[in-house]
Amino acid sequence: MSVLEVDDVSIHFGGIKALQNISLRAGEWEIVGIIGPNGAGKTTLFNCITGFYTPSAGRVRYRGKDITRLPVHRRTALGLGRTFQNVGLVKNATVLDNLLTAQHLQVGYEPVTGILGSPATFAEEKRLRDRAHQILELLQLEYVARERVTDLPYGVLKRVELAAVLATDPDLLLLDEPGSGLGPEEAEGLGDTLLTLRKEFGLTIVMIDHHVPLVTRVSDYVYCLNFGEVLAEGRPDAVRSHPEVVLAYLGDDTESEVPV
Numbered sequence: 001m002s003v004l005e006v007d008d009v010s011i012h013f014g015g016i017k018a019l020q021n022i023s024l025r026a027g028e029w030e031i032v033g034i035i036g037p038n039g040a041g042k043t044t045l046f047n048c049i050t051g052f053y054t055p056s057a058g059r060v061r062y063r064g065k066d067i068t069r070l071p072v073h074r075r076t077a078l079g080l081g082r083t084f085q086n087v088g089l090v091k092n093a094t095v096l097d098n099l100l101t102a103q104h105l106q107v108g109y110e111p112v113t114g115i116l117g118s119p120a121t122f123a124e125e126k127r128l129r130d131r132a133h134q135i136l137e138l139l140q141l142e143y144v145a146r147e148r149v150t151d152l153p154y155g156v157l158k159r160v161e162l163a164a165v166l167a168t169d170p171d172l173l174l175l176d177e178p179g180s181g182l183g184p185e186e187a188e189g190l191g192d193t194l195l196t197l198r199k200e201f202g203l204t205i206v207m208i209d210h211h212v213p214l215v216t217r218v219s220d221y222v223y224c225l226n227f228g229e230v231l232a233e234g235r236p237d238a239v240r241s242h243p244e245v246v247l248a249y250l251g252d253d254t255e256s257e258v259p260v
């Protein structure tokens with residue numbers, strides 16, 4: 001059974017057909033890449049998967065369960081974790097507090113209950129705090145645990161955002177442009193991190209990115225969207241050199257691959 005199944009999903013906004021009959025699969029422990037030019041519908045597809053939008057037609061299933069109409073928090077509780085195109089963190093809080101807050105969205109009681117609560121909640125608090133530190137160590141972020149988010153450079157922020165979503169203990173991780181704003185070396189490091197995270201946490205990952213070398217390197221399977229439709233899908237190298245994908249990116253077919 002697939003972890004994620006999107007079947008014939010369509011959505012329109014007034015006259016704009018943002019998605020038309022999109023189908024996509026992500027199997028257990030797979031990394032699935034989504035590429036496509038600006039306005040192709042990539043973020044809209046994520047919004048349909050995570051519950052920010054309800055599709056006009058089609059189905060979204062998570063581990064066989066129809067989640068098409070479930071609200072966002074119920075999907076999060078099932079194991080869907082998502083990052084945003086623009087960093088989604090509490091800017092005035094510390095890195096550690098951002099992780100602890102993200103975890104409390106998951107456990108269903110407020111941090112103050114943990115402070116005033118029973119021995120059982122104390123034990124749970126300790127478990128959450130230990131896990132937060134484990135994630136920070138894995139992402140080499142322990143050194144900024146007590147720094148305020150607002151004081152951090154962009155590349156570090158992107159890693160903190162990844163840490164915060166991992167803190168919610170996801171099973172399916174949806175990453176919206178994790179490589180945006182990163183230089184080639186940082187993107188290379190991010191690729192290594194994603195491969196490690198998949199192994200350490202047994203994750204299935206679906207990622208949108210414009211950074212084609214990153215997507216090609218880490219993905220098992222790639223979808224290219226254009227004008228709300230799947231233009232091509234398959235193994236990364238095949239999609240990257242697909243004539244229609246080249247045309248969509250470059251506007252002509254004189255090159256043999258999507259630019260690196």
Ligand SMILES: Nc1ncnc2c1ncn2[C@@H]1O[C@H](COP(=O)(O)OP(=O)(O)OP(=O)(O)O)[C@@H](O)[C@H]1O
Pocket residue numbers: 013016018036037038039040041042043044045085
């Ligand atoms: N809430 C909305 N209301 C109206 N139009 C929308 C809405 N959300 C998305 N769209 C439109 O849907 C289309 C797809 O947008 P989307 O943001 O999904 O593209 P994208 O592939 O993620 O682009 P980018 O790479 O630039 O982020 C665009 O024409 C966009 O203007």
